[in-house]
Amino acid sequence: MKKQNTETIGSLIPLWIEEMKLKGKLSETRVIAAWDKVVGSFIASKTREISIKDSKLVVRLDSSVVRNELAHAKPMLIARLNAEAGGDIIDDILLW
Numbered sequence: 001m002k003k004q005n006t007e008t009i010g011s012l013i014p015l016w017i018e019e020m021k022l023k024g025k026l027s028e029t030r031v032i033a034a035w036d037k038v039v040g041s042f043i044a045s046k047t048r049e050i051s052i053k054d055s056k057l058v059v060r061l062d063s064s065v066v067r068n069e070l071a072h073a074k075p076m077l078i079a080r081l082n083a084e085a086g087g088d089i090i091d092d093i094l095l096w
Contacts, residue, residue, distance in 0.1 A: 027089045028052045034084035035059075038077060043070070056092045057081065067095045 017023055031052065036044040049060040057078075061067045070077065074093050082088050 024089075027085050027087055030085040031057065031081050031089050034081055038080045038084060039070070052090065055090055056094050057090045058094045058096070060096045070095055 017026065032050055035047065035050055039047075043066055046061050046063045046066045047059060048062055049058075051058050059070070061070070070093070077093060078090055081090060
């Protein structure tokens with residue numbers, strides 16, 4: 001006998017994410033995960049810590065030279081990271 005009210009797990013996961021209010025946090029996680037891809041392995045190796053607070057990506061770096069170069073590329077980095085995350089997640093990058 002076939003069940004009438006069955007749904008696939010794939011259709012239920014987005015509903016569960018919405019119900020648990022996890023969409024924003026998952027998007028922030030996508031931004032952080034995309035950092036290495038967007039900046040490349042050399043800059044990623046100079047990154048000590050990365051987090052998001054109040055729509056700002058906070059990045060701690062080992063190199064003042066890398067920090068200076070990234071400061072000049074902020075608009076491009078913001079656009080690429082938001083594109084990777086699938087929405088406007090961050091609006092600024094704070095480099096330390």
